[in-house]
Amino acid sequence: MSSYDKLRPWTEIENCDCKEITSIVLVDILTDNPIHCFNCKNEIDPEFLKLDQKLVDDIASWYGVFQSLYNLWLNSGEYEEYAKEKLTNKNSQVNVEGMSVAKRLSAYYPSYYWWFSDTDDGELIYCPNCAKKLDPNVKYGTGKCEACNVVV
Structure with missing residues (x-):
């Protein structure tokens, strides 16, 4: 098993087919x-x-x-x-x-970390990492913090 296989799905998935990748988000949407x-x-x-295998x-x-x-x-x-x-x-491992x-x-x-939030707790308007106001101008989620590279 290669390092790459650790992140490969076992079933067919929807791959990005954008003409150019401009940025990435690390997010769990129940895929591999x-x-x-x-x-x-x-x-x-x-x-x-x-990506180098150590990072993968x-x-x-x-x-x-x-x-x-x-x-x-x-x-x-x-x-x-x-x-x-x-x-x-924010301090958890x-x-x-x-x-x-x-x-x-x-x-x-350029990469973002999708921060977990429980919608039962209401919509986050401040970055969970630095507490600055989130920029609500996002396609997915409710906001992003450019200083922390976080999306919520």
Whole structure:
């Protein structure tokens, strides 16, 4: 198994077919690959981006943890509050690592980290990382913070 295979889907998916990739977002939309086009939100194969294998391994490692927490939150069982706290806390390991791999990914393409938010808590208007007002001019989500490269 290559590093790239860690982020390849086991079924057919919607790949990005934009003429040009201008930016990327790391997001869990219940697929095997968190690397998505910021414009169309479809998946992008990390091999197509020519990402180094260390970065691909680190993205896959972060994503495995993120998926685990997200699935615990979706389950709405006894781990829901624990998972939500980890997914929303700016100092939690999953968010620190997610921000780190998004920053490293920005060496290839401008990249954003899609920050988890629970819609039951209302719409975020401030960046969950730096508390600056979010720019609501986004195609997906409710806002972005250019200073932190975060999308909510």
